[in-house]
Amino acid sequence: MENLNNKIAQLNDECRQSGGRIGRLMLTSNLDMQITPNDKAKIYGLVATYSDFNEENDPYSEHDMGLFKFKQHSLYWKIDCYDNNLEYGSEDPSNSEITTRVLTIMLASDY
Numbered sequence: 001m002e003n004l005n006n007k008i009a010q011l012n013d014e015c016r017q018s019g020g021r022i023g024r025l026m027l028t029s030n031l032d033m034q035i036t037p038n039d040k041a042k043i044y045g046l047v048a049t050y051s052d053f054n055e056e057n058d059p060y061s062e063h064d065m066g067l068f069k070f071k072q073h074s075l076y077w078k079i080d081c082y083d084n085n086l087e088y089g090s091e092d093p094s095n096s097e098i099t100t101r102v103l104t105i106m107l108a109s110d111y
Helices: 002-017 029-034 037-048
Strands: 024-027 065-070 073-082 100-107
Touching: 002 037, 002 073, 002 100, 024 029, 029 073, 029 100, 037 065, 037 100
Parallel strands: 024 100
Antiparallel strands: 065 073, 073 100
16 A cells, blocks of 8 residues: 555656646636735745645645645645546546546635
C-alpha cells in the first residue's frame, strides 16, 4: 500500500508543480473574485512549492491537500482524481493513463 501511495503522491506533486500543464487547475469563483491576476500567479507559485506535509494533514501520504496563508486569506488546495471523462472517480489514481487530476484552489471558507 505504501508504494501505491508513493506513486499517487508523486503524480499529485507533478500535477501541483506543473502550473496546470498536467491535469486541470481551478479556482473557486469566490477566490477568483477576491484576488488580482498578480495574486493568482503568486498563489500558483505557493501551491507549486508547498511542502508542509505531515501525519496530521496528509495521513495517507498522497500529497492531495494543503492549507496556507496568503495575505489576509486562509487558502486550501485539493487534488481530486477522476476518470478521463471527468464523470467518476478514477478507478486507479496511481495510473496516469486513466486518471485526470483536478487541482482546486479555494478560500478556506469555500471548503
